[in-house]
Amino acid sequence: LALAPVGSPASSVDGFVREFLRELNYGQGVALSTSSVNDQYLALARTVRHYLMARWLETLRRQAETQAKGVAYLSAEYLLGRQLGNALLATGLTEIVEEGLGKCGVDLAALRAQEVEPGLGNGGLGRLAACFIDSLATMSVPCIGYGIRYEYGIFRQTFVEGRQVEQADSWLALGAPWEFPHPEAAQIVTFGGHTEKYTDTDGVERSRWVAGWKVKAIPYNYMVPGYQNGRVNTLRLWRAQATDAFDLKIFNSGDYEEAVRAQTFAENISKVLYPEDSTPQGKELRLQQQYFFVSASIHDFVNSVLPKDFDLHKLPDRIIFQLNDTHPVIGVPELMRVLIDEKKMDWDEAWAITQQCFAYTCHTLLPEALEVWSVDLLGRLLPRHLEIIYRINEEFLERVSERFDGDQLRVSRMSIIAEHPERAVRMAYLATVAGAKVNGVAELHSQLLRDKVLPDFDEFFPGKFTNVTNGVTPRRFVRLANPALSELITDAIGVGWLTDLERLRELEPYAEDEEFRDRFREVKAHNKRRLNRVLVERDGFTVDDSHLLDVMVKRLHEYKRQTLKVLHIVTEYERIISGEVKPADITPRTFIFGAKAAPGYKIAKDIIHLINGVGAVVNNDKRVEGRLKVLFPPNYNVTLAEKVIPAADLSEQISLAGKEASGTGNMKFALNGALTIGTDDGANIEIRELVGDDNFFLFGLLEPEVEALYAKGYVPSSFYESDPSLKRAIDLIAQGAFSDGDRDVFAPVVGNLLYEDRFMALADYRAYIDAQDKVGAAYADTDAWTRSAILNVARSGFFSSDRSMRHYIDRIWHTPPAF
Numbered sequence: 178l179a180l181a182p183v184g185s186p187a188s189s190v191d192g193f194v195r196e197f198l199r200e201l202n203y204g205q206g207v208a209l210s211t212s213s214v215n216d217q218y219l220a221l222a223r224t225v226r227h228y229l230m231a232r233w234l235e236t237l238r239r240q241a242e243t244q245a246k247g248v249a250y251l252s253a254e255y256l257l258g259r260q261l262g263n264a265l266l267a268t269g270l271t272e273i274v275e276e277g278l279g280k281c282g283v284d285l286a287a288l289r290a291q292e293v294e295p296g297l298g299n300g301g302l303g304r305l306a307a308c309f310i311d312s313l314a315t316m317s318v319p320c321i322g323y324g325i326r327y328e329y330g331i332f333r334q335t336f337v338e339g340r341q342v343e344q345a346d347s348w349l350a351l352g353a354p355w356e357f358p359h360p361e362a363a364q365i366v367t368f369g370g371h372t373e374k375y376t377d378t379d380g381v382e383r384s385r386w387v388a389g390w391k392v393k394a395i396p397y398n399y400m401v402p403g404y405q406n407g408r409v410n411t412l413r414l415w416r417a418q419a420t421d422a423f424d425l426k427i428f429n430s431g432d433y434e435e436a437v438r439a440q441t442f443a444e445n446i447s448k449v450l451y452p453e454d455s456t457p458q459g460k461e462l463r464l465q466q467q468y469f470f471v472s473a474s475i476h477d478f479v480n481s482v483l484p485k486d487f488d489l490h491k492l493p494d495r496i497i498f499q500l501n502d503t504h505p506v507i508g509v510p511e512l513m514r515v516l517i518d519e520k521k522m523d524w525d526e527a528w529a530i531t532q533q534c535f536a537y538t539c540h541t542l543l544p545e546a547l548e549v550w551s552v553d554l555l556g557r558l559l560p561r562h563l564e565i566i567y568r569i570n571e572e573f574l575e576r577v578s579e580r581f582d583g584d585q586l587r588v589s590r591m592s593i594i595a596e597h598p599e600r601a602v603r604m605a606y607l608a609t610v611a612g613a614k615v616n617g618v619a620e621l622h623s624q625l626l627r628d629k630v631l632p633d634f635d636e637f638f639p640g641k642f643t644n645v646t647n648g649v650t651p652r653r654f655v656r657l658a659n660p661a662l663s664e665l666i667t668d669a670i671g672v673g674w675l676t677d678l679e680r681l682r683e684l685e686p687y688a689e690d691e692e693f694r695d696r697f698r699e700v701k702a703h704n705k706r707r708l709n710r711v712l713v714e715r716d717g718f719t720v721d722d723s724h725l726l727d728v729m730v731k732r733l734h735e736y737k738r739q740t741l742k743v744l745h746i747v748t749e750y751e752r753i754i755s756g757e758v759k760p761a762d763i764t765p766r767t768f769i770f771g772a773k774a775a776p777g778y779k780i781a782k783d784i785i786h787l788i789n790g791v792g793a794v795v796n797n798d799k800r801v802e803g804r805l806k807v808l809f810p811p812n813y814n815v816t817l818a819e820k821v822i823p824a825a826d827l828s829e830q831i832s833l834a835g836k837e838a839s840g841t842g843n844m845k846f847a848l849n850g851a852l853t854i855g856t857d858d859g860a861n862i863e864i865r866e867l868v869g870d871d872n873f874f875l876f877g878l879l880e881p882e883v884e885a886l887y888a889k890g891y892v893p894s895s896f897y898e899s900d901p902s903l904k905r906a907i908d909l910i911a912q913g914a915f916s917d918g919d920r921d922v923f924a925p926v927v928g929n930l931l932y933e934d935r936f937m938a939l940a941d942y943r944a945y946i947d948a949q950d951k952v953g954a955a956y957a958d959t960d961a962w963t964r965s966a967i968l969n970v971a972r973s974g975f976f977s978s979d980r981s982m983r984h985y986i987d988r989i990w991h992t993p994p995a996f
């Protein structure tokens with residue numbers, strides 16, 4: 178037997194209580210009677226992980242034994258959300274734990290509330306990674322997630338006088354019961370220095386990297402439990418630590434301060450998540466982060482996960498490295514370097530292997546979001562990698578030139594190295610040349626990627642481009658977030674839907690069942706009351722369960738068009754105060770926003786300020802009679818999403834067509850029975866096709882119309898001039914109605930809309946208002962609305978991340994479920 182006889186603690190209430198008290202007394206060192214909520218939470222977390230331990234060790238043993246092909250998911254971000262509830266669900270322990278804690282006089286809900294979520298991601302891309310590893314574990318596909326254990330995750334957002342103020346996210350401060358550090362399994366990652374030519378013992382001319390400095394990468398393992406299937410995969414996040422060399426400096430140099438600074442410098446690498454999720458700045462520390470985790474991961478896989486005698490020519494039979502956007506693309510030259518410099522392969526062999534071992538997912542179309550690294554910086558930090566990239570590019574461009582008869586224009590267009598405004602490596606091109614497959618994240622996005630962003634590459638590499646539409650895990654976003662709906666579904670169609678989400682189709686007939694509709698409405702009302710309790714406690718906000726709950730939660734970005742939503746609210750408000758409508762005649766609505774802005778994104782921060790300004794006025798104007806309310810709880814995160822989304826009636830997905838690659842919030846709302854008001858963009862298109870036009874409020878320009886309007890010359894102010902209602906709304910803002918009469922505060926937002934409006938909010942304003950009027954009227958027909966909401970749930974099973982994973986497996990990875 179490879180393992181000591183580990184067994185899970187007894188799955189009984191008494192067995193659990195024994196284990197829990199043992200953890201509390203012996204692990205935490207406190208008596209039940211004197212323990213704090215945090216003591217109890219930590220003890221509970223450790224107790225629950227005991228139940229997963231045997232499955233984890235067994236999964237690892239079987240994976241090592243079968244040597245089956247698996248996925249190494251490389252992602253700079255994992256936006257995991259709280260772990261406790263998910264671990265309880267995976268083990269099926271929730272009831273036992275609730276009862277056992279009850280016997281100890283402890284409330285499970287209070288302990289769950291104690292957990293600080295690991296916010297190791299910005300938004301969609303990081304949350305997608307978390308959904309994918311959940312699905313792979315649930316589908317028994319071997320996967321190891323690799324990333325960075327940031328000491329500080331996405332900042333905590335607060336508002337001071339309506340403006341965003343960021344605070345450090347000290348998610349580790351109260352203890353980290355879910356992680357397993359393994360300092361003995363550290364990897365060394367080197368940086369800087371120079372390269373030199375030398376003749377190897379076998380007489381071969383080789384290049385060698387003489388690095389300038391190095392850091393240690395310490396792995397922290399996390400369990401990724403499958404849903405009640407006995408599997409537990411691994412998420413391995415790296416922490417940077419100074420090497421002994423740094424420590425030595427401290428003792429040897431008389432300059433203690435300088436020596437400590439050097440140590441701090443090394444440890445800075447995993448200190449903080451970059452809170453930008455577009456217009457990435459070419460910051461050196463960011464490149465250090467990327468190379469740090471990718472180099473540690475590749476070495477870990479090649480030298481530690483694989484058996485000692487593994488023949489690396491067979492690497493593609495064992496692993497596919499999936500690149501979550503371009504952030505880990507430096508892994509391409511790194512694997513080449515490992516194979517050539519460290520494993521002594523020749524170039525052609527190494528390149529043939531590398532091309533089969535990587536696949537690349539693109540998550541954007543915005544040109545400013547495409548990563549480039551200046552040759553200057555890359556050459557200083559990773560000189561050997563730059564050499565390798567140059568050679569990859571040379572050989573690639575030679576093939577292009579050959580195929581296209583020396584077409585120099587095409588050759589320079591396709592070069593991995595950009596020449597202007599400075600020499601820089603285009604990471605998306607490198608990923609596309611090296612990757613076995615390239616995928617976009619929704620049908621439209623994948624199409625535009627081929628047609629607009631990388632058309633030359635699509636032509637050059639037929640069959641390389643594919644689509645996999647994103648998905649979300651129904652375990653977290655339906656079962657955990659919405660227990661009331663889950664129970665209703667299970668009552669109607671039985672169990673099984675949680676791992677086979679297309680079975681939600683069986684709910685369709687229930688849309689016509691009056692009793693079911695009543696129960697469905699009661700679930701929504703229940704979730705609104707639950708949200709009310711959360712927001713009262715968290716922010717002092719109240720939510721009225723008779724209001725239509727209209728929700729826009731996502732990062733603050735111009736292309737997502739939170740300002741369009743603001744213009745709608747201001748228009749509704751203006752209709753009331755001008756006397757055009759009586760408050761009693763409108764559908765009462767509560768608008769909820771959640772949005773963080775990148776700290777350096779000025780206009781985004783102004784928009785946050787504006788939303789808060791509008792809320793302060795609308796919520797306190799007696800003339801509104803409480804029929805409109807604007808709530809903007811700060812610090813939107815996964816934990817809050819789990820409370821907001823199940824309560825929503827209306828999901829706002831109003832990006833300019835062609836700009837939102839997919840969206841995944843849109844899927845979570847539909848699965849929880851909200852109707853979407855949305856543009857023809859990203860995965861909205863697929864949602865609408867599935868739920869049906871009658872159950873979706875479509876508005877706005879189509880992507881080709883957007884292109885045509887840009888081409889013809891877009892003049893936003895002409896829309897302002899020609900639509901009186903738009904003019905009144907913008908004038909109200911400009912005149913200071915939401916800033917105590919101050920006309921300067923929101924002048925940048927107004928000016929941007931009138932004279933720039935890159936994302937055509939004004940062009941879509943009229944269509945949006947008309948669609949919103951239809952929403953208001955439709956909500957008044959309670960039965961029809963509920964029917965539509967039920968059909969949204971019934972027809973959204975496609976958006977399970979289990980389905981996304983099936984598609985990756987079939988189209989890209991070829992990694993069937995193992996044992």
Ligand code: 26Q
Binds near residue numbers: 301305859
């Ligand atoms: C890059 C370099 C330097 C600093 C930061 C970054 C960076 C970090 C995060 C760039 C982009 C991101 C995140 C992007 C993101 O979340 N994209 C979203 O991905 C979702 C999952 O595919 C899609 O649903 C969204 O449409 C897309 O916007």
